[in-house]
Amino acid sequence: xLNSSEEVQGWTWIDNQSRLEDLTEEFGKAGxxxxxxxxxxxxxxxxxxxxxxxxxxDKVALLDPFALDLTALSSVFSGPVxxxxxxxxxxLEILSRIVGNLxxxxxxxxxxxGFVGFSNxxxxxxxxxxxxxxxxxxxRLTDWTKRPLSEGxxxxxxxxxxxxxxxxxxxxxxxxxxxxxxxAWDESKVLLNKDRRGTPIERTWWKIKExxxxxxxxxKVAQALAVWRELRAxxxxxxxxxxxxxxxxxxxxxxxxxxxxxxxxxxxxxxRFLAQGVDREILETVSRGRSMPDKELCVPVIEESDKRxxxxxxxxxxxxxxxxxxxxIDPLLLATRSxxxxxxxxxxDSRLAAGxxxxxxxxxxxxxxxxxxxxxxxxxxxxxxxxxxxxxYDL
Numbered sequence: 592x593l594n595s596s597e598e599v600q601g602w603t604w605i606d607n608q609s610r611l612e613d614l615t616e617e618f619g620k621a622g623x624x625x626x627x628x629x630x631x632x633x634x635x636x637x638x639x640x641x642x643x644x645x646x647x648x649d650k651v652a653l654l655d656p657f658a659l660d661l662t663a664l665s666s667v668f669s670g671p672v673x674x675x676x677x678x679x680x681x682x683l684e685i686l687s688r689i690v691g692n693l694x695x696x697x698x699x700x701x702x703x704x705g706f707v708g709f710s711n712x713x714x715x716x717x718x719x720x721x722x723x724x725x726x727x728x729x730x731r732l733t734d735w736t737k738r739p740l741s742e743g744x745x746x747x748x749x750x751x752x753x754x755x756x757x758x759x760x761x762x763x764x765x766x767x768x769x770x771x772x773x774x775a776w777d778e779s780k781v782l783l784n785k786d787r788r789g790t791p792i793e794r795t796w797w798k799i800k801e802x803x804x805x806x807x808x809x810x811k812v813a814q815a816l817a818v819w820r821e822l823r824a825x826x827x828x829x830x831x832x833x834x835x836x837x838x839x840x841x842x843x844x845x846x847x848x849x850x851x852x853x854x855x856x857x858x859x860x861x862x863r864f865l866a867q868g869v870d871r872e873i874l875e876t877v878s879r880g881r882s883m884p885d886k887e888l889c890v891p892v893i894e895e896s897d898k899r900x901x902x903x904x905x906x907x908x909x910x911x912x913x914x915x916x917x918x919x920i921d922p923l924l925l926a927t928r929s930x931x932x933x934x935x936x937x938x939x940d941s942r943l944a945a946g947x948x949x950x951x952x953x954x955x956x957x958x959x960x961x962x963x964x965x966x967x968x969x970x971x972x973x974x975x976x977x978x979x980x981x982x983x984y985d986l
Contacts, residue, residue, distance in 0.1 A: 596750045596899050601651060601749065601753070602651040602652070602653055602745060602746075602749040602753075603650070603651065603653065604653050604655070604745070605652050605654045605655065605659065606655040606657075606658035606659065607658075607659075607957070608658075608659055608660060608663070611659050611663050612663050612879045614645075615663055615664065615666055615891060616654055616855075617647065618645065618647060618664075618667045618672060619650075619667050619672060619951065620757040621647040621648055621671060621672060621697075622671075622672065622673070623647070623673040623674070623675055623756060623759075624645055624646065624647040624667075624672055624673075624674055624675065624756075625644075625645065625646035625647070625674075625675045625676075625752035625753075625755035625756050625759075626643070626644065626645050626646075626675065626682065626752065626982065627643075627644045627672050627676070627677065627682065627748075627752050627755075628640060628642065628643050628644070628681075628682045628685055628753040629641045629644075629735040629748060630642075630681070630685060631734075631735065631736060632643065632737070632830075633634060633830070634829070634830065635828050635829065635830070636824045636825050636827070636828045636829055636830060636831070637688065637825075637828055638681065638684065638685050639736065640656045640661075640685050640689055641656065641657075641735035641736045642654070642655070642656065642735055642748055643738075644748050644749060644751055644752045645752060646749075646752035646753055646755055646756060647756075649754055650750045651752055653745060653748055653749060655738075656689065657736075657738070657967065658931070661690050661919075662689075662690055663815040664686075664690045665690050665691055667694075668690060668692050668693060668694045668695065669688075669692065670695070670696065671695065671696070672695075672696070673694070673697065673698055674694040674696070674697045674698075675697070675698045675699075675700065675755050675756055675759045676698070676699050676700070677699065677700045677701050677714045677717075677751075677755060677758075678699070678701040679697065679782065679919070680782065680785075683697075683782070683785075683787070684787055684789075684882060685782070687787050688910050694783070695781045696783075697778045697779050697780075697782065698759055698775075698776070699778075699782055700717060700755065700758050700759055700762055700776050701714075701717075702775065702779060702924070703759075703763075703766060703775035703778070703779070704717055704762055704912060705763045705920060705921035705922075705923075705924035706766055706769070706771045706774055706778075706920055707762065707765045707766060707769065707771075707919065708773050708919035708920075709921065710921040710922070710923075711897045711921065711923070714726060714751060714755075714758075715728075717762075718754055718758060719759055721758060721761045721762065722754055722757060722758060724754055726749075726751070727743075727746055727747045727750050729744075729747040732816065741830050756883070760857075763775075768855065774947040775945070776959075777946055777947055778924070778947075781942075781946075791889070792817075792818050792821050793814060793887075793889040794889050795817040795818065795820075795821050796810075796813045796814045796816070796817035796818075796821070796840070797889075797891055798885075798922060799813065799817065799837045799840055800837070801837060801838060801840075801841030801842075802837075802840065802841050802844060804912050805841070805844055805845060808847070808880070808883075809844045809845055809847065810844070810879035810888060810890070810922065811880045811883040811887075812843070812844040812847060812876075812877050812881060812890050812907065813840055813841070813844040813880070813881030813885060814880065814883070814888060814889060815838045815876050815877070815879050816835065816843060816844060816873070816876055816877070816880065816944055817840060819872070819873075819876045820834045820835045820840065826978070834864070835864050835873070836859055836861075836864075838858070838859035839859040839860045839861075839864060842857045842858050842859050842860065843857060843860065843873065843877060844877075844880075847877060847881065848874065848877065849874070849877075849878075850874070851870045851871070851874065854870055854873060854874060855870070856975075892963070900932070900935045901984050903935065903960050904928065904931050904932050904935055905961065905967050906959065907931045907935075907956050907959060908928050909966070909974060910929055910955075910959075910966055910974055910975075910976060911925055911926050911931065911952065913973060913974040913975070914951075914952075917973070918951075925948070925951075925952070926943060926948060926952060928944065930942045930943050930948075931943065931956065934952075934953070935956070935960060937958055943956070956974055959967075959976065960961050962979065963978070963979060964976045964977065964978060964979060965977060965978075965979045965980075977983050
């Protein structure tokens, strides 16, 4: 096993608290640091952190969370340092729980790359395309919780941050040349300020494909069961599927059982889900769902939208997809269907309601909705918006 602070081919293994505290001073003075994490969550509700990688000033430190109190990083995050991440959503979720606070400033290279023509790119792809550097291939099935970690694991972990600051610099240069640097920083700020509580618990049933066809009180029961499952999984720190499967929720919501016997014979409802009085909890949840007031049922935004707006939303989605290609921006970064529907419904929290997206899309979509603009096909077979002629074509 690596000894505390033993250097191996350009990285340093840290499992000593005093050494970590010394390093936090270096991190704080660096101006910017690259950060990545390795974790597992196959058997837990919350991610189990197994390694933290930090790169700065051509150095790399690998922090062992099993031996360290990582709240020591809190002082770094509270300072003026920019933390550079790649696809940092889950990293931020973990850091918020383990460290206790988040950085004041972040830059996400995956998000930023979406503004220069890449679509959800991996770190390996960006490193190869923009820096000409090949990152060692990792084993997706590797166990990061085992100790000691192999040299191959350590090399792979270190490579995730070794060139991340150089990658940020290259992407920033391209963004500046395209006039989109501020957009990328704004988007990283949105990611940083995102609600870390995840999907509102009342909406978790939306993710269950089998529940989409449910009607009436069955929907209410699906919502109630999904909420109950989420809370129980969090309390026990187990995956939600260990509590009740998606299929079970759909079938129970459709059949609405009133007795343990009726519940136990339903498709997908395994006996392991019903042990230790859980069967009674499920039946109580079904009853509670059936009596849920209509106003408490959360339905998807698209279903709540004005029917008049649905064809407009369809046209706007089509145009935005074409525009994304023209601008060389990841279409999902520019706007999703939910973004557009929310904007059309007047949702102030829609991503199109403010910032760079509003500047690019807000006025055209508003004018399309008002009938001032129309969607047409140009000579190159591309979709574009044009002022309406108000001359109707009759078949």
